[in-house]
Amino acid sequence: MDFNSPRVSRHEIIKTKFFPLRKIYQPLDGLGFWLPVNQTYDVIHTFNRIPLTNKPWIVTFESALPRTYGDSTGQITNLLRTRLALDNCYKIIAMSDYAKLRFIEYNKGWNLLEQVTKKIEVIHPNVPIQASRAKTYDKTQALQILFVGNDFVRKGGLVALRLAKKAKAAGIPLVMHIVSKMNYGKSVYTDHPNEKLYEDDLKLLTSLDNVVFHGKQPNNVVMRLMAESHFSMLMTLHDTYGYSVIEGFSVGTPAITTNVCAIPEFVHHKKNGYVIPLELKQRSWTNLRHQDSSDEYWKILDDTCEDLAERILEILVREIFEQPANYELLSAGALKRANIAHNSETIGSYLDNLYEQALNFEKCEDKRTLLSRIRP
Known part of the structure; x- marks a missing residue:
């Protein structure tokens, strides 16, 4: 929860291990259950x-809330979402406008929806700002691009490899860095489950001399690579947010992304990166299927990856290789976005204030009076 809580707090933050109740019963995934702690605490942020709980609490969410997928009777859903209307649920924090829209759609028809929606505030994830000036690029350098994603295909790993292959064939100086533990196929919901279909692409990890495969790496290594790269790349087919992109922004690294879900809220085309659009319905890719094993779905995935790689190469040639001065503007835009909307110092202080307000609100007998005072 580092991206959604204070990284440095004036309060004592107690972190405890979450117990995944979905392993017992999938619809219970939305219920918060943690291993007990010995210390006393005042406010819960989940x-x-x-x-x-009877304690004052705040919840941050990324898409659907409550997360009760598979609740055929609706009983667990009703139990959990009714708690959102209680006084001790002080604030509901949506990670993005997309998350807020998903919440409203998911709970459509609920009689308390309008009341509860008033508690929602959009606060984007936060990162420490690690750069103070924009980066530059000149034609004598190979363009360094970093792909980070454990779900390799879903996050756009095939697009990254095909982009490297096309650049190599065209004699364009581009190096693709890959950081991933290589989850793909039947273990990932967006993927075609037949893992043999990916073999030709995966051979490019070792056969291309402009691809550097780093495997799985700790965050400090990822951030070093991010600082050394000209672009981060997240050509994802589905992602509720995209933390690696804002981590890149924190070191002045612009992004190349698709336009799904929340991503267009913080990646702005030709301002702090390049957005390569997919056809969308309700901000999700129209062709997204869950574990479809048909030949048709593989052709859709294959053609989409090929098309995205081709479009990325075209825009890099036109906007960067032919006009390298454009790069500094993108890098400056990335840093500006990080400072305005993702600065861990600013957001951390704001969250600290929310914790105090939640506690004071719970102690106040006339909650309506305090509510009007702290929520303008």
């Missing part, structure tokens, strides 16, 4: 889960 991520994606709704706690059963």
Whole structure:
């Protein structure tokens, strides 16, 4: 929860281990259950889960809330979302406008929706700002691009490899860095489950001399690579957010992304990166299917990856290789966005204030009076 809580707090933050109740019963995924702690605490801040507690609490969520997929009777859903209307649920933090829209759509028809929606505030994830000036690029350098994503295909790993292959064939100086533990196929919901279909692409990890495969790496290594790269790349087919992109922004690294879900809220085309659009419906890719094993779905995935790689190469040639001065503007835009909307110092201080307000609100007998005072 580092991206959604204070990284440095004036309060004592107690972190405890979350117990995944979905392993017992999938619809219970939305219920917050943690291993007990010995210390006393005043306020609870959860991520994606709704706690059963009398303490004041705040929840941050990324898409659907409550997360009760598979609740055929609706009983668990009703139990958990009713708790969102209680006084001790002080604030509901949506990670993005997309998350807020998903919440409203997911709970459409609920009689308390309008009341509860008033508690929602959009606060984007936060990162420490690690650069103070924009980066530059000149034609004598090979363009360094960093792909980070454990779900390799879903996050756009095939697009990254095909982009490197096309650049190599065209004699364009581009180096693709890959950081991934290589989850793909039947273990990832967006992928075609037949893992043999990916073999030709995966051979490019070792056969191309402009691809550097780093495997899985700790965050400090990823951030070093991010600082050394000219672009981060997240050509994802589905992603509720995209933390690696804003981590890149924190070191002045612009991004190359698709336009799904929340991503267009913080990646702005030709301002702090390049957005390569997919056809969308309700901000999700129209062709997205879950574990479809048909030949048709593989052709869709294959053609989409090929098309995205081709479009990225075209825009890099036109906008960067032919006009290298454009790069500094993108890097400056990335840093500006990080400072305005993702600065961990600013957001951390704001969250600290929310914790105090939640506690004071719970102690106040006339909650309506305090509510009007702290929520303009």
